[in-house]
Amino acid sequence: MDNVTDGLEKAIKAIKIGVSSTEQEQLYLELEEFLAWLDPLLEVDTAETGQLLFGHDAVNVLKGDYPRQSDLAELQEAAPNFAGGFYLVPKVME
Amino acid sequence: MELRKTTVHQTVEAVLEGEITAHQLIEKTIKNCSVLNEGLNIFTSIAGVDALEQAKAVDRKIKNGEKPPLAGIPVAVKDDLCYGVLPTGLGSAAFNEFMSPVTAAVVERLMDAGAVVIGKTNLDDMGQGSTTLSSPTGSTVNPWQAGRTAGSAGAAAVATGICMLAVESDSGGALRQGASHCGVVGLRPTTGRISRYGLNAHCSSFARVGVTAFSSENISGILDLVSGFDQRDAATAVCREGISEIIKTPGSEDMTIGYPVTAFDHLEPDLREIFEQVRDQLSSRGYRIKEIDLGLLREGLQAYYVLALTEASSNHARFDGIRFGKGRETDSLEEMYRQSRSEILGKEARRRSIFGTFLLSKGNYDRYYRQALKIWKLVRQHFEAAFNECDLLMLPVAKNLPRPLKGESSYLDQWSDDLFCAPVSLSGMPSLCAPAGQIDQLPIGMQLVGPPFSEKTLLAVGSTSGPRDMGESPLSQ
Secondary structure, three states, X not given: OOHHHHHHHHHHHHOOOOOOHHHHXXXXXXXXXXXXXXXXXXXXOXXXXXXXXXXXXXXXXXXXXXXXXXXXXXXXXXXXXXXXXXXXXXXXXX | OOHHHOOHHHXXXXXXXXXXXXXXXXXXXXXXXXHHXXXXXXXXXXXXXXXXXXXXXXXXXXHOOOOOOOOOOEEEEEOOEOOOOOOOOOXXXXXXXXXXXXXXXXXXXXXXXXXXXEEEEOOOHHHOOOOOOOOOXXXXXXXXXXXXXXXXXXXXXXXXXXXXXXXXXXXXXXXXXXXXXXXXXXXXXXXXXXXXXXXXXXXXXXXXXXXXXXXXXXXXXXXXXXOOOOOOOHHHHHHOOOOOOOOOOEOOEOOEEXXXXXXXXXXXXXXXXXXXXXXXXXXXXXXXXXXXXXXXXXXXXXXXXXXXXXXXHHHHHHOOOOOOOOXXXXXXXXXXXXXXXXXXXXXXXXXXXXXXXXXXXXXXXXXXXXXXXXXXXXXXXXXXHHHHHOOEEEEEOOOOOOOEOOOOOOHHHHHHOOOOOHHHXXXXXXXXXXXXXXXXXXXXXXXXXXXXXXXXXXXXXXXXXXXXXXXXXXXXX
8 A cells, every 4th residue: 555545544543534446546536636736845945944934933922811800690591500609511531 | 777887985974964865875786686696596595684773773763863984885705604694504415505604703793784685695615716717606697708618706796786885705726716707896995804703614715805805995995994813813913913914005005016027927928918018017007017027936936725625624624423413324424424514515615625634644744734835835935035026916816717607626726826816925915916908709817926014005006007997797787
C-alpha cells in the first residue's frame, strides 16, 4: 500500500464519514493530483524563516476582562435538580 | 426610487425627509427581490414580514425624532453569517432549518443603524468556494450573462439593485471574485477591523467579513458604522484604542501605485489589456505608477490551500450531529457520527476535510503544513516590502471570466481561480475590488491592495479609477 492510499484511508477514518469505494478511488486520484500541484511550494527556500507556529508575528491580544455577578437563582432555575448548594445529576458510576 | 441609481446617503436623506417611508422602500424591495430571485437564485431565504416589521420600527424611530444613519437601507446577508430571524443554512442541506440563537456582530451594527435585512444569500458548500457551483440550493446566475456564475450571490443582489449593501465573508476571495464578476465594489478589510462574531468560518485564519456595494462611496459611508472593537472577537482588540488609519486624498497628495508586472503575465492578452488601460488612466490622473516585483503568488495560492484545508478539517469536526447538525438515530455512537457527518458535509466539504486531515498527518505535517506556514510569513514580508516602494498595489481579481454554470470544471481549476486573491488573504492587508472594464459585456474587476487600515485610501482611489458605472446588468429587469 503506498503512502497516499494509506494516508487517505486513515484520514477518512479519522474524520468519521462514510465514503463509497467509487468515491474513495476518485479521492485518491484527486489527492495525487493535488500533491503534484503542491510541488512548487516545496521548492521554495524557507531556510531563513526559521521555525514558527503561525505565519505571522502577531502576539495574542487579550480581551478586556469584565467580571459579572452570576444570578445564582436564575442558574438554579435552569438546572433540573438543585439541593444544598449542589447541582444534582444522574449517577454515572456504579 | 431606483436603488441602483442613488447612493446610500441620498436614500437615507429621502427616508429621513419623508419623501418615502422605510416601509414603502422595503415593500418595493421585497417585491423586486421575489421576482428577480426566481431567475437568478440569489437568496436562500427572504425576510418578508420580518423585514417590513423592521422597516416600521425604523419609521417609528424617525417619527420620534431619531435619525438612524442607515434608515431603511436594504441589506443582503451571506448565509454563513448568523441572523436570528432567518434560517442560517451555511451552504449545507442539513442546516436549511437551523435558526441561530445569535446574530452576527456586523448585522447587529447595521440594524442598529436602521438598515433592514432583506434576506440571506446563497453560497458554496459550507462557504468553501468562489462560484456557488457547490451550493446545495443550486448556483447563483450572473446578472450580466445567464450562463455564467456570479461569484458571490451578495454581489448579484447589489448588481441587480435589489439591495444597496451586502455583507459577506471572504477567505480566499469569494467576496472579491463576486464583485469582479458582477461589476460592483467589494471591500475585504484589514484583519480585526470588522468583527467576525457570528460568522461560520471554514478557515479561521483568513476569513474576514466584508462589504459589497454599488460604489466605493456607499462603502465609505458605512465603514465606520460596522468597524471597531467587539468583545466577542479577539482580533478586533487592535481597534480597542482606536485605529491608526492611513488616509491619503487622491489629487491633493502624491501617490504611488505599484504595478507588479509579472502578475499580469498570468492573464490572457484581452484581460491584460484592460488592466494596462486602467494603469494608463491612473497615470493620466496624476498617480505615479511604479513597476514592482511581487513574487510567490503561485506559491502563496498553494500555501493558502494547505492552510485553509487543514483549518477546515478542524472546523468541520464540530458538525457531528450532536453539537451542530441533525443527528441520525443509530445503534452505536460511531455509526451515528458517520451517518450524520456524511449527510452534513457536502462533496466539497468532504474533500477539504479529508485532504486537510491528510496534510496534518505524520510526515505530511512537516512537509506541507510547516512549509505553508513559512510561505505565509514570506508572502507577508513580500507585501510589506512592496509598501516600502508604493502606497497601494494594483492586482487582477480573477484569472478568468466567470465560470460557465454548466459543464465540468475540476476542483483544482476552481481553486486556481484564487491566484490573485489568496496571497492577499495571506498578507492580511485590506483589498478593494473595483470595476476595471468589460469583455463581451462581462464585468472585470481589479484589486487595490494597501497597508493595514488603509481602507479609506483604497475607497478614495477606487472611486476615481476604472469606469464609474458599467450600466445596468441585462438580467436586472
